[in-house]
Amino acid sequence: MNERILAEDNQVVRRFFALDTQTYKPGALDVKTKEMLGLVASLVLRCDDCISYHVAQCKEAGVQRDEFFEVFSVGLVVGGSIVIPHLRRAVDLLDQLEQGSADTGATSCPDHA
Amino acid sequence: MNERILAEDNQVVRRFFALDTQTYKPGALDVKTKEMLGLVASLVLRCDDCISYHVAQCKEAGVQRDEFFEVFSVGLVVGGSIVIPHLRRAVDLLDQLEQGSADTGATSCPDHA
Amino acid sequence: MNERILAEDNQVVRRFFALDTQTYKPGALDVKTKEMLGLVASLVLRCDDCISYHVAQCKEAGVQRDEFFEVFSVGLVVGGSIVIPHLRRAVDLLDQLEQGSADTGATSCPDHA
Amino acid sequence: MNERILAEDNQVVRRFFALDTQTYKPGALDVKTKEMLGLVASLVLRCDDCISYHVAQCKEAGVQRDEFFEVFSVGLVVGGSIVIPHLRRAVDLLDQLEQGSADTGATSCPDHA
Amino acid sequence: MNERILAEDNQVVRRFFALDTQTYKPGALDVKTKEMLGLVASLVLRCDDCISYHVAQCKEAGVQRDEFFEVFSVGLVVGGSIVIPHLRRAVDLLDQLEQGSADTGATSCPDHA
Amino acid sequence: MNERILAEDNQVVRRFFALDTQTYKPGALDVKTKEMLGLVASLVLRCDDCISYHVAQCKEAGVQRDEFFEVFSVGLVVGGSIVIPHLRRAVDLLDQLEQGSADTGATSCPDHA
Numbered sequence: 001m002n003e004r005i006l007a008e009d010n011q012v013v014r015r016f017f018a019l020d021t022q023t024y025k026p027g028a029l030d031v032k033t034k035e036m037l038g039l040v041a042s043l044v045l046r047c048d049d050c051i052s053y054h055v056a057q058c059k060e061a062g063v064q065r066d067e068f069f070e071v072f073s074v075g076l077v078v079g080g081s082i083v084i085p086h087l088r089r090a091v092d093l094l095d096q097l098e099q100g101s102a103d104t105g106a107t108s109c110p111d112h113a
Numbered sequence: 114m115n116e117r118i119l120a121e122d123n124q125v126v127r128r129f130f131a132l133d134t135q136t137y138k139p140g141a142l143d144v145k146t147k148e149m150l151g152l153v154a155s156l157v158l159r160c161d162d163c164i165s166y167h168v169a170q171c172k173e174a175g176v177q178r179d180e181f182f183e184v185f186s187v188g189l190v191v192g193g194s195i196v197i198p199h200l201r202r203a204v205d206l207l208d209q210l211e212q213g214s215a216d217t218g219a220t221s222c223p224d225h226a
Numbered sequence: 227m228n229e230r231i232l233a234e235d236n237q238v239v240r241r242f243f244a245l246d247t248q249t250y251k252p253g254a255l256d257v258k259t260k261e262m263l264g265l266v267a268s269l270v271l272r273c274d275d276c277i278s279y280h281v282a283q284c285k286e287a288g289v290q291r292d293e294f295f296e297v298f299s300v301g302l303v304v305g306g307s308i309v310i311p312h313l314r315r316a317v318d319l320l321d322q323l324e325q326g327s328a329d330t331g332a333t334s335c336p337d338h339a
Numbered sequence: 340m341n342e343r344i345l346a347e348d349n350q351v352v353r354r355f356f357a358l359d360t361q362t363y364k365p366g367a368l369d370v371k372t373k374e375m376l377g378l379v380a381s382l383v384l385r386c387d388d389c390i391s392y393h394v395a396q397c398k399e400a401g402v403q404r405d406e407f408f409e410v411f412s413v414g415l416v417v418g419g420s421i422v423i424p425h426l427r428r429a430v431d432l433l434d435q436l437e438q439g440s441a442d443t444g445a446t447s448c449p450d451h452a
Numbered sequence: 453m454n455e456r457i458l459a460e461d462n463q464v465v466r467r468f469f470a471l472d473t474q475t476y477k478p479g480a481l482d483v484k485t486k487e488m489l490g491l492v493a494s495l496v497l498r499c500d501d502c503i504s505y506h507v508a509q510c511k512e513a514g515v516q517r518d519e520f521f522e523v524f525s526v527g528l529v530v531g532g533s534i535v536i537p538h539l540r541r542a543v544d545l546l547d548q549l550e551q552g553s554a555d556t557g558a559t560s561c562p563d564h565a
Numbered sequence: 566m567n568e569r570i571l572a573e574d575n576q577v578v579r580r581f582f583a584l585d586t587q588t589y590k591p592g593a594l595d596v597k598t599k600e601m602l603g604l605v606a607s608l609v610l611r612c613d614d615c616i617s618y619h620v621a622q623c624k625e626a627g628v629q630r631d632e633f634f635e636v637f638s639v640g641l642v643v644g645g646s647i648v649i650p651h652l653r654r655a656v657d658l659l660d661q662l663e664q665g666s667a668d669t670g671a672t673s674c675p676d677h678a
Contacts, residue, residue, distance in 0.1 A: 001427045004434070009405065012412035012475050013426075019471065020420045023464050023642045028631035033598060034639060037605045041643040042421065044306075044606045046160070047385070049424035050643075066122065066593035073125035074599060077588045078606040078615075080270075080306030081133045082155065085162035087126075088114045095117070125588050132584065136303045136577050141292035146259060147300060153263045154270045154304040157532075159386070163304075179254035179348065186351035187260060190249045191267040191276075193496075193532030194359045195381065198388035200352075201340045208343070227540045230547070235518065238362050238525035239539075245358065246533045249351050268534065272612070273498070275537035292574065299577035307585045308607065311614035313578075314566045321569070362529045367518035372485060373526060376492045380530040383493045383645070389530075405480035413486060416475045417493040417502075419609075419645030453653045456660070461631065464638035465652075472646045494647065499611070501650035 024057070032061040036071050043075030043083055043090070051090050059097050068094055137170070145174040149184050156188030156196055156203070164203050172210050181207055250283070258287040262297050269301030269309055269316070277316050285323050294320055363396070371400040375410050382414030382422055382429070390429050398436050407433055476509070484513040488523050495527030495535055495542070503542050511549050520546055589622070597626040601636050608640030608648055608655070616655050624662050633659055 006014055024034045035057045042050035058068065072090065076083050096102035119127055137147045148170045155163035171181065185203065189196050209215035232240055250260045261283045268276035284294065298316065302309050322328035345353055363373045374396045381389035397407065411429065415422050435441035458466055476486045487509045494502035510520065524542065528535050548554035571579055589599045600622045607615035623633065637655065641648050661667035 001431060005427070005430055008408055010408035010412055012471060013408060013415060015467070015471050015474075016412070016415050016420075017423075019464060019467050020423070020642055022467075023420075023638055027635050028629065029601075029635045033601070034635065036594075036598070037601060037636060037639045038643065040602045041605050041609045041639060044308075044610055045421045045643070047421050047424060050421055064593065069121055069123040069126060070592050070594045070599065071602060073123055073129070073588055074602045074606060076126060076129050076306075077585055078306050078308055078603065078610070080302075080304050080309070081129075081136075082158045082160050082163055082270075082304055083306070084130075084133070085160060088118070091118055092114060125584060128580070128584050128587075132577060132580050133303055135580075136299055140296050141290065142262075142296045146262070147296065149255075149259070150262060150266045150297060150300045151304065153267050154300060157267045157271055157534075158304070177254065182347055182349035182352060183253050183255045183260065184263060186249055186349055186355070187263040187267060189352060189355050189532075190246055191264065191271070191532050191534055193528075193530050193535070194355075194362075195384045195386050195389055195496075195530055196532070197356075197359070198386060201344070204344055205340060227544060231540070231543055234521055236521035236525055238358060239521060239528060241354070241358050241361075242525070242528050242533075243536075245351060245354050246536070248354075271534045273534050273537060276534055295573055295575040295578060299575055299581070302578060302581050307581075307588075308610045308612050308615055310582075310585070311612060314570070317570055318566060359529055362525055366522050367516065368488075368522045372488070373522065375481075375485070375489060376523060376526045377530065379489045380492050380496045380526060383497055383647075384530070403480065409479050409481045409486065410489060412475055413489045413493060415645075416472055417490065417497070417645050417647055419641075419643050419648070421609075421643055422645070453657060457653070457656055460634055462634035462638055465634060465641060468638070468641050468646075469649075472649070475646075497647045499647050499650060502647055 030061075032058070032063060035061050036063060036067075040071050040075045040078075043072070043086060044079035046079070046083060046086050048086055048089055051086055052093055055090055055093050056097065056102070059094070065094070065098070143174075145171070145176060148174050149176060149180075153184050153188045153191075156185070156199060157192035159192070159196060159199050161199055161202055164199055165206055168203050168206050169210065169215070172207070178207070178211070256287075258284070258289060261287050262289060262293075266297050266301045266304075269298070269312060270305035272305070272309060272312050274312055274315055277312055278319055281316055281319050282323065282328070285320070291320070291324070369400075371397070371402060374400050375402060375406075379410050379414045379417075382411070382425060383418035385418070385422060385425050387425055387428055390425055391432055394429050394432050395436065395441070398433070404433070404437070482513075484510070484515060487513050488515060488519075492523050492527045492530075495524070495538060496531035498531070498535060498538050500538055500541055503538055504545055507542050507545050508549065508554070511546070517546070517550070595626075597623070597628060600626050601628060601632075605636050605640045605643075608637070608651060609644035611644070611648060611651050613651055613654055616651055617658055620655055620658050621662065621667070624659070630659070630663070 006017060024038060035054055039054035039058055042054050072087055076087060093102060119130060137144060137151060148167055152167035152171055155167050185200055189200060206215060232243060250257060250264060261280055265280035265284055268280050298313055302313060319328060345356060363370060363377060374393055378393035378397055381393050411426055415426060432441060458469060476490060487506055491506035491510055494506050524539055528539060545554060571582060589596060589603060600619055604619035604623055607619050637652055641652060658667060
């Protein structure tokens with residue numbers, strides 16, 4: 001679907017996708033920190049696809065289980081109990097990733113080019 | 114899933130879940146009123162899992178069908194037409210609960226410990 | 227301002243304002259309950275003008291201080307710490323209303339016709 | 340489901356549904372413009388059912404593919420990357436509608452009477 | 453402030469500001485339509501600064517008063533009564549712009565480079 | 566105001582404030598990282614009081630200007646142009662803090678006990 005969208009003749013949409021990718025590149029902050037920022041932002045905005053993507057990216061960047069739960073705790077306290085259903089699904093995905101059983105197709109690139 | 118989350122060594126998350134449960138205990142306001150408050154808050158924030166949970170809790174606390182629709186009307190007017198798809202699903206669940214056919218597993222504890 | 231808006235030749239806007247007023251009339255639920263529903267919805271959506279209006283309406287409908295704090299607690303737990311600045315201002319207004327010093331002009335009809 | 344909801348004895352809900360329908364009738368702005376307004380509002384509020392409805396209505400009102408992508412670009416830039424998963428599903432539906440293969444039942448009236 | 457932000461050595465932020473400006477350039481849709489899209493998106497997301505900016509831009513692009521109220525009506529119905537305080541301020545600014553008395557400093561470029 | 570709220574006989578509210586404070590204590594993640602998480606969450610939820618608080622806390626925890634702008638860039642890209650007015654005010658506060666001229670009263674404890 002990303003390919004189809006990027007094939008469209010709309011420069012704003014294409015540039016936005018490129019900018020989104022650029023945002024998480026290492027800079028003053030490393031990839032691990034930036035992905036945790038993306039995860040907590042997705043949690044409080046309650047978007048399951050974005051949460052799944054950033055959980056997978058965080059895992060790949062070396063975020064440990066106790067660190068994940070501290071990111072979750074910030075998202076939960078800032079965003080409130082309305083975040084809980086999304087937190088459950090995030091923990092479920094994390095469990096699957098740790099067991100090597102997550103469907104990688106399901107977690108690939110929900111909000112990035 | 115709640116058990117798994119509560120088994121984690123993260124005190125903030127565990128305390129949040131406990132606080133969430135405590136919030137709906139009877140106090141100056143009774144359980145019925147508190148559950149209606151939880152329902153309207155879930156409606157305007159548009160979280161289907163939370164709405165389903167509070168519809169089931171409200172039903173158990175004695176909220177009548179005409180009272181449900183007045184809670185829905187507040188949620189609809191405050192939150193706007195963007196609430197409508199969630200309202201449909203809430204009414205569908207309410208119908209099932211009144212017919213005794215709702216899958217109780219599906220409606221148990223979405224946002225509570 | 228309401229008068230100016232209602233004087234416009236836009237039937238949808240005028241009807242919405244009328245519907246908003248109708249929503250809080252007594253029905254299966256009494257005014258006190260409906261105003262608490264409006265207050266908690268405004269809290270989790272974090273609109274100071276709407277919160278102020280419903281605090282004043284709740285006060286007039288007989289909501290007691292301990293009941294107010296239970297409405298606040300539902301809004302806080304559902305909506306998270308992002309609600310806190312609004313909660314502070316709500317408590318400040320409540321204190322003023324109890325002391326008879328609130329500027330009634332400031333709290334009149336922010337979201338109603 | 341709409342019929343069931345409109346059969347309820349709740350005048351506020353019924354009037355809201357009628358007002359929602361009235362909102363998109365031609366007036367100073369034509370139906371095409373109004374449906375694009377409904378679409379961008381649904382995009383930034385991230386409601387898939389509402390987005391699907393307005394994509395179908397826009398298509399019927401004559402919105403062209405390049406126009407759709409400009410509406411999408413406004414929604415994406417105003418609402419941010421959190422909109423992307425919804426944008427994907429909107430493009431997918433648009434593709435289906437252009438190929439005449441969309442399940443019209445799935446896209447009929449999600450947020451209208 | 454924009455100049456200060458654009459002078460920072462952060463390419464993502466600078467590119468985002470450029471993209472934001474590009475979004476409202478004429479394309480398949482004209483500036484008037486795009487600004488109305490920006491206005492309704494700002495209304496339902498309830499950002500006064502963004503609403504003020506797009507009201508001023510819409511006025512400049514030739515949006516008439518009855519057209520403004522139809523944009524407002526879509527924002528109000530989609531977003532609900534929580535939009536009303538923002539609608540009041542939008543109408544107040546529109547009145548000032550029509551009387552030539554709006555502080556243009558206050559309405560210049562809130563969300564654009 | 567915090568003292569007044571904490572003096573109330575409402576255990577849920579008091580516990581929530583305590584939990585909010587606990588959330589940002591060092592654990593698996595250090596204070597600097599947690600405060601950046603709190604900042605980006607506040608940015609995408611667009612709460613000026615919370616943003617100001619976390620900007621001040623981040624500054625105190627040693628976040629550098631280029632790091633601040635990377636946090637801002639994540640908030641901006643995830644949350645969209647609707648975040649821009651809040652970003653401006655955040656940069657303005659950061660400038661004041663760097664010049665030692667920020668009114669510390671204005672930035673103390675907006676969302677914490």
